[in-house]
Amino acid sequence: MPKAPVLQIVEVFGPSEQGQARPYLCRAEDGHLYYVKGQQTNRASLWREWICAHLARALNLPLPPFSLVQVDEALIEELPRDWRDIGSLPAFGSRKHANAGWLELGVVGQVPAATQRDILVFDWWVHNSDRIKGNPNLLWDAEQEAVVVIDHNNALDPTFQTAGFLENHLFSERWQALTADLVTRAQYEQRLSDALPAADLAFDLAPEEWLWENPEFDIPAKFDRAAALAVLSRCATPELWRTV
Template sequence: MIRPLTVVEIQGRSEQGMTRPFHCRCDDGNLYFVKGRAASQRSLICEWLGGNLAKAFGLPIPEFTIAQAAPELLELHPEGRDLGSMPLFASRKVEHVQEFSISHLHQVDDCLQRDVLAFDWWINNGDRTLTAYSGNPNLLWSTEARKLVVIDQNLAFDPDFDPATFSVTHVFAGQIDLLNQDLIEPQRLRELCGRALAVWADACKNVPQEWQFVDEEQTVPTNFDPDAVLALLNRYSHEDFWRMTPWLRA
């Protein structure tokens, strides 16, 4: 198991996002967005495993780790109970970023757009939406480096994933037609998936024991089946999988 960082300062809490992550400084001196008790255990597992896959896949995601906060520190913050003393998911804060918008689309390389699109398709992540009218892409734009930053895999491996909705609402859905027609890209994507899956076993071993149960007594398992998720991920090797046509996902 990896050694968790220690939260040494709770600076506040985000007003955005379903789980409203906490802004914390850890004992390595860095600032992090930290999720804990307010996020479900399944959400934390998905965030951790999805993050490990995304990093190995080659997506530009912030550094992340597991952290822990002492009870006495939590008592000093009015919402500390929502963070909790169990292991926490901590994503390092990236400076000089803003929320991704339609205006940034043309600045993202087409290949990277396809990689993000394909990755979300692979892990059943329908939570990266953006249309001309609304959306929540869970992406940031670095104004300093003029680069994309990919965040939030907490809704990955969704058993209710809807391919039809995905193909319309994904922020990079404009790449679907090209991907469906290309003969080379599917092979490249299969290679990326194979490389990413090489970290799966170690990532699973580092899932904190506390996340695997919904109660403190650890008597009720979290609704997350790693074997079923691995079977889902292994579909990447099927040739038809990369034809992003909804009826081919049945």
């Protein structure tokens, strides 16, 4: 199968002030601004972002458009030395959402209940503990009064703890009513199962460079595809809702 198209970066504005992965704000050849995670992070983070973006899109979550992007080596040479860690290999780009800022706790109540449930179930499914009350990793478009879902570099976490997730997730108060409703549970099981093929698509479309941890391509990436698929395949089993 052909790999996903790669947008060329034409301008790098510098690293974002927020975000553990230190994404760079860049302009791509399509004219749009993207937050770019490249070689300044590890391959596992790129795989997680790429896979979860495909899954979130399949579920119709409010996710910004995303793409593979790349900075040409000639442009890298023109950057300040401490910006060059973005690298010249294919990277993950998430389009900058206009009119959006970080979601504040004061507006959480304006997020529709259905959207809260969708995000909660999605994060539970992909083992993403990185959406907590103190660091929701969500944006809020005040003009549209809409939430924007971002940042999945810590998903598919092999150290995922169910108790910590249910205690700390931003929308955890929705969990009890959601799981008590067998009809709602069945609907989510179907939606997740329908979205699951997007994970295989993401694997097929990903750049071959991500299979290697280093630029010399002699150290395999520290990302376990089989383990990730095992986590996601829970959607078709009773294990999806198991908390102990």
